[in-house]
Amino acid sequence: MKALNIVVVGNGMVGHHFVDQLALSDVNACITVLGSETRPAYDRVHLSEVFSGKEPSDLALTTREYYEEKGVNAHFGDAVVNIDREKKEAITESGRRFAYDKLILATGSYPFVPPIKGSERKQCLTYRTIDDLGEIKSNAKDSKIGVVVGGGLLGLECANALQNLGLETHVVEFAPGLMGVQLDDGGSKMLRRKIEALGVTVHTQKATSLIDDQSDDTKLRMHFADDTHLDTDMIVFSAGIRPYDQLARKTGLDVGERGGIVIDYHCRTSDSDIYAIGECALYGNMIYGLVAPGYRMAEVAVQQFSDLEEKPSFKGADMSTKLKLLGVDVGSIGDAHGRTPGSVTYVFSDEKIEEYKRLVVSEDGKRLLGAVLVGDCSDYDTLLQYFLNEIDLPESPESMILPSVDGAAPALGASALPMTATICSCHNVSKGDIFSAIDGGCCSVGDVKGSTKAATGCGGCAALLKNVVDDEMEARGLSVDKSICEHFPHTREELYHLIRVGELKSFDALIEKHGTGIGCDICKPAAANMLASAWNDYVLGASHVGLQDTNDTFLANMQKDGTYSVVPRVPGGEIKPSQLIVIGQVAEKYKLYTKITGGQRIDLFGARLNELPDIWKELIDAGLETGHAYGKSLRTVKSCVGSTWCRYGVQDSVGQAIDLENRYKGLRAPHKIKFAVSGCTRECAEAQSKDIGIIATENGWNLYVCGNGGMKPRHGDLFATDLSTETLVKYIDRILMFYIKTGDRLQRTSVWMDNLEGGLDYLKEVIIEDSLGIAEELEQQMEHVVSTYQCEWKTTIEDDDKLKRFRQFVNSKEEDSNVVFVEERGQMRPANETEKSKLIAKSA
Amino acid sequence: MSIETIICDKSDLIENSGVCALLNDEQVAIFYLPATEQKVFAISNWDPIGQANVLSRGIIGDIGGEIVVASPLYKQHFSLTSGQCLEDETAPVKTYPIALKSDKVVIG
Numbered sequence: 001m002k003a004l005n006i007v008v009v010g011n012g013m014v015g016h017h018f019v020d021q022l023a024l025s026d027v028n029a030c031i032t033v034l035g036s037e038t039r040p041a042y043d044r045v046h047l048s049e050v051f052s053g054k055e056p057s058d059l060a061l062t063t064r065e066y067y068e069e070k071g072v073n074a075h076f077g078d079a080v081v082n083i084d085r086e087k088k089e090a091i092t093e094s095g096r097r098f099a100y101d102k103l104i105l106a107t108g109s110y111p112f113v114p115p116i117k118g119s120e121r122k123q124c125l126t127y128r129t130i131d132d133l134g135e136i137k138s139n140a141k142d143s144k145i146g147v148v149v150g151g152g153l154l155g156l157e158c159a160n161a162l163q164n165l166g167l168e169t170h171v172v173e174f175a176p177g178l179m180g181v182q183l184d185d186g187g188s189k190m191l192r193r194k195i196e197a198l199g200v201t202v203h204t205q206k207a208t209s210l211i212d213d214q215s216d217d218t219k220l221r222m223h224f225a226d227d228t229h230l231d232t233d234m235i236v237f238s239a240g241i242r243p244y245d246q247l248a249r250k251t252g253l254d255v256g257e258r259g260g261i262v263i264d265y266h267c268r269t270s271d272s273d274i275y276a277i278g279e280c281a282l283y284g285n286m287i288y289g290l291v292a293p294g295y296r297m298a299e300v301a302v303q304q305f306s307d308l309e310e311k312p313s314f315k316g317a318d319m320s321t322k323l324k325l326l327g328v329d330v331g332s333i334g335d336a337h338g339r340t341p342g343s344v345t346y347v348f349s350d351e352k353i354e355e356y357k358r359l360v361v362s363e364d365g366k367r368l369l370g371a372v373l374v375g376d377c378s379d380y381d382t383l384l385q386y387f388l389n390e391i392d393l394p395e396s397p398e399s400m401i402l403p404s405v406d407g408a409a410p411a412l413g414a415s416a417l418p419m420t421a422t423i424c425s426c427h428n429v430s431k432g433d434i435f436s437a438i439d440g441g442c443c444s445v446g447d448v449k450g451s452t453k454a455a456t457g458c459g460g461c462a463a464l465l466k467n468v469v470d471d472e473m474e475a476r477g478l479s480v481d482k483s484i485c486e487h488f489p490h491t492r493e494e495l496y497h498l499i500r501v502g503e504l505k506s507f508d509a510l511i512e513k514h515g516t517g518i519g520c521d522i523c524k525p526a527a528a529n530m531l532a533s534a535w536n537d538y539v540l541g542a543s544h545v546g547l548q549d550t551n552d553t554f555l556a557n558m559q560k561d562g563t564y565s566v567v568p569r570v571p572g573g574e575i576k577p578s579q580l581i582v583i584g585q586v587a588e589k590y591k592l593y594t595k596i597t598g599g600q601r602i603d604l605f606g607a608r609l610n611e612l613p614d615i616w617k618e619l620i621d622a623g624l625e626t627g628h629a630y631g632k633s634l635r636t637v638k639s640c641v642g643s644t645w646c647r648y649g650v651q652d653s654v655g656q657a658i659d660l661e662n663r664y665k666g667l668r669a670p671h672k673i674k675f676a677v678s679g680c681t682r683e684c685a686e687a688q689s690k691d692i693g694i695i696a697t698e699n700g701w702n703l704y705v706c707g708n709g710g711m712k713p714r715h716g717d718l719f720a721t722d723l724s725t726e727t728l729v730k731y732i733d734r735i736l737m738f739y740i741k742t743g744d745r746l747q748r749t750s751v752w753m754d755n756l757e758g759g760l761d762y763l764k765e766v767i768i769e770d771s772l773g774i775a776e777e778l779e780q781q782m783e784h785v786v787s788t789y790q791c792e793w794k795t796t797i798e799d800d801d802k803l804k805r806f807r808q809f810v811n812s813k814e815e816d817s818n819v820v821f822v823e824e825r826g827q828m829r830p831a832n833e834t835e836k837s838k839l840i841a842k843s844a
Numbered sequence: 845m846s847i848e849t850i851i852c853d854k855s856d857l858i859e860n861s862g863v864c865a866l867l868n869d870e871q872v873a874i875f876y877l878p879a880t881e882q883k884v885f886a887i888s889n890w891d892p893i894g895q896a897n898v899l900s901r902g903i904i905g906d907i908g909g910e911i912v913v914a915s916p917l918y919k920q921h922f923s924l925t926s927g928q929c930l931e932d933e934t935a936p937v938k939t940y941p942i943a944l945k946s947d948k949v950v951i952g
């Protein structure tokens with residue numbers, strides 16, 4: 001059968017979901033995507049996170065490469081301006097024509113700007129796209145005051161953004177209350193109280209009539225219908241959205257009275273070859289302004305092209321929402337306003353702790369019809385499940401929102417949910433789907449996420465997902481075995497604790513007390529590493545030597561042919577010419593291949609075991625020391641040139657990097673640790689990709705944590721700003737020791753952070769606010785490690801007994817005949833098999 | 845008939861770890877586990893998977909009761925008593941009869 005020619009107009013969240021689903025389905029289609037934005041689809045829902053540190057690129061939902069790989073023909077930055085329904089062609093601004101068999105309109109919506117005189121001024125903005133973000137940011141730079149017009153969900157999110165940008169923020173709302181669509185009167189009032197307490201000024205029942213120039217302190221003056229006014233530097237309109245339905249209008253498709261392209265339950269418009277999905281579509285006289293319903297429409301539309309006998313249909317969608325606005329938890333479920341005839345309402349309001357909760361219950365008291373939560377959303381998941389799955393309410397429903405006193409109804413456990421319960425509405429994942437994923441071998445929340453996509457949309461269902469997974473794993477007796485290996489029934493974290501508490505100083509003592517057998521290549525190096533973090537004894541001491549990986553035993557990295565590499569430490573990347581010369585001389589003398597590493601130092605490859613001590617002796621004599629390239633320990637503190645030389649630098653990044661590298665060198669950790677220090681925001685040292693990243697500011701240092709390059713890059717999280725060196729070091733001490741204490745074996749800080757319950761906020765509490773009361777202990781433990789540092793190579797070459805280990809053969813001075821080098825580009829490299837057999841044949 | 849060769853001194857061995865010795869042209873990895881009954885073990889130093897002479901530099905352990913060394917290159921486990929590779933039965937290594945005789949290590 002010929003491939004169906006499908007053209008998708010709009011590459012927003014829903015348009016992309018459609019393409020993604022279609023590409024994954026077995027529909028034989030040739031897909032073309034036409035988007036008016038210049039970039040491929042991105043996560044609009046999390047747009048605001050760009051104001052709190054994310055890069056626009058972090059929001060990407062797809063890439064041009066991905067589309068290419070899937071055979072999708074994508075064109076960006078060229079809007080569709082007309083549709084020729086006779087010829088079945090979509091026509092773009094630049095005049096290109098794309099023929100279609102089926103056309104999908106996924107044009108979304110645009111922010112509505114009320115027709116106010118003066119609203120075309122350049123300081124009047126909207127908030128919908130990444131480009132809008134750029135405009136808001138650049139306007140905010142020379143503004144002191146910002147006003148958001150509209151006190152709905154998006155308006156408040158925008159107010160949050162303006163506050164984050166440091167502006168004095170006002171919200172102007174036409175209606176009497178905030179978030180009128182989602183909240184009832186009481187909820188709206190409590191929200192206002194809380195938001196005002198955060199320093200945002202709220203003006204309700206204000207209709208803006210004119211925006212005027214204002215020459216004094218501020219740029220604009222807003223005049224209201226009640227003859228009052230407000231001065232400001234910039235205005236962001238967030239007064240509702242309007243569907244992008246112009247194309248449909250132009251070409252004569254049915255549209256709703258108040259806009260929106262009319263669709264049936266198969267997402268089809270009045271032309272049976274044209275479909276509309278997402279925020280531009282009007283179903284049952286309603287625009288669904290959330291992403292989950294849009295995704296459902298996309299899936300329904302895809303299925304229309306399949307060979308299914310009975311095509312699925314769109315049946316409307318739940319519009320419940322949970323948000324954190326300006327740090328205030330807000331939740332709205334179902335009929336929040338209690339408009340269902342006969343419904344009964346329960347309200348709990350506590351002005352002291354600023355919490356408001358409302359339940360709307362059916363006449364017979366059996367069903368939850370709606371709810372409003374302000375200030376505390378911890379009951380949201382439970383209530384939503386009661387609502388969506390029509391679960392029988394407890395005898396006294398009010399117990400569900402009353403502060404927990406004895407006898408209150410317990411939260412609805414995951415086990416109480418029916419199999420059909422929707423856990424993730426963004427990706428339509430039910431409890432049954434999660435169970436099948438577990439049947440299929442998933443055994444952690446991470447696995448289930450990967451296999452079902454649950455909790456990868458808005459993220460609102462993450463806590464519930466974890467409950468369901470954990471609960472089921474436990475029920476199956478599968479409580480994931482986190483034992484480090486067969487010799488110890490403990491996790492790494494537990495072992496670390498046992499070592500410290502029991503003051504155990506050797507592996508023998510540890511396994512005798514807490515394990516069985518003689519150990520293995522998993523628990524031994526892990527224990528050696530923990531013993532080193534805890535007590536910092538010489539790693540090649542008699543009782544430790546057999547525990548180490550070969551790299552740690554021989555203080556060098558083993559290469560594929562059994563030879564080793566040598567990496568001297570170059571703190572902060574700063575090195576004296578005289579030391580460079582020595583490195584060069586040593587390399588020449590021992591015929592080592594030399595290479596500049598990705599970590600600002602020099603690696604010397606191809607050293608034979610027996611040569612290592614001689615090589616190190618010469619390096620140490622020149623003032624160099626071990627770089628610990630072999631250890632699960634601090635690697636490098638990369639630096640940029642900084643204020644000493646660079647015209648932009650605001651602090652001495654090199655000096656800081658050297659100090660930090662010297663402080664933490666040799667520190668053993670669950671995995672290697674990398675730092676970087678940049679001298680200014682240009683970030684030449686790439687600090688945001690390091691476990692610990694530091695960027696100089698005019699006032700001190702910004703600290704980023706838990707970044708990672710490598711296999712799965714992760715952007716560091718901004719942990720604290722404008723720190724003095726003293727506080728910076730204090731925080732790093734605590735963070736690293738806390739990681740050493742709680743991290744899993746071979747777990748980089750990035751993965752540790754992603755698995756840390758409570759995430760960044762929790763880490764801040766522990767480190768900055770000392771919520772666990774362990775800060776001092778962590779600092780002391782770090783101080784011990786810092787003060788007992790030794791260059792392991794120095795200790796080794798001074799000990800004849802230790803040097804015995806570096807003999808290739810205990811009974812001969814010969815060398816390993818299998819180590820053979822050839823020359824390439826003027827240096828040595830290991831010979832490959834053919835080269836080897838030739839060379840050996842020649843010499844025989 | 846077997847010829848016994850003194851390959852090295854007991855003091856050349858390292859407790860709970862390995863060293864390498866030359867036996868004619870063959871590289872032999874010798875492991876010393878004082879806490880076990882047999883105490884010394886000898887297998888070939890050649891890692892058939894990593895294709896390098898490195899097994900003496902691996903970590904010793906027990907997996908399911910079998911005493912093994914983990915190759916330092918790609919971490920496969922080789923039994924010190926049978927030479928079997930636990931991960932790949934087509935890649936066993938040679939084993940050698942070995943014993944401690946007072947302060948000498950004897951092969952053969």
Ligand code: SRM
Nearest residue numbers: 557565596597598599600601629635708709710711712748
């Ligand atoms: C030498 C070097 C490559 C080079 O020629 O530039 C290198 C070489 C190795 N890297 Fe690397 N990495 C080197 C910089 C990096 C960098 C760049 C950086 O540090 O700025 C990264 C990405 C940044 C990061 O770690 O976040 C990097 C990410 C990795 C990873 C992936 C880690 C991850 O979390 O995904 C591994 C594998 C591992 O550690 O498990 C790895 C592992 C290795 C090992 C240890 C693999 C091995 O077992 O043989 C290599 C040891 C070579 C040796 O014998 O010295 N190397 N490696 C670099 C040494 C830097 C130094 O001076 O110490």
Ligand SMILES: Cc1cc2nc3c(=O)[nH]c(=O)nc-3n(C[C@H](O)[C@H](O)[C@H](O)COP(=O)(O)OP(=O)(O)OC[C@H]3O[C@@H](n4cnc5c(N)ncnc54)[C@H](O)[C@@H]3O)c2cc1C
Nearest residue numbers: 010012013014015036044079080107108278279289290291
């Ligand atoms: C700041 C913000 C926060 C939000 N928070 C949430 C939330 O927490 N939860 C939630 O569920 N929803 C939230 N939303 C709403 C959510 O983003 C939308 O529901 C969703 O993006 C709708 O997807 P869509 O594809 O229909 O429209 P869009 O994502 O708007 O995509 C439409 C695309 O089509 C393009 N286009 C339009 N006309 C044409 C044309 N003629 N030719 C070519 N291309 C065209 C547009 O430029 C756009 O790129 C939020 C929205 C914003 C702005």
Ligand code: SF4
Nearest residue numbers: 640646649679683684
């Ligand atoms: S990060 Fe800034 S200070 Fe450092 S080199 Fe780059 S521009 Fe210069």
Ligand code: FES
Nearest residue numbers: 424426457458459
């Ligand atoms: S509900 Fe949005 S990610 Fe699951």
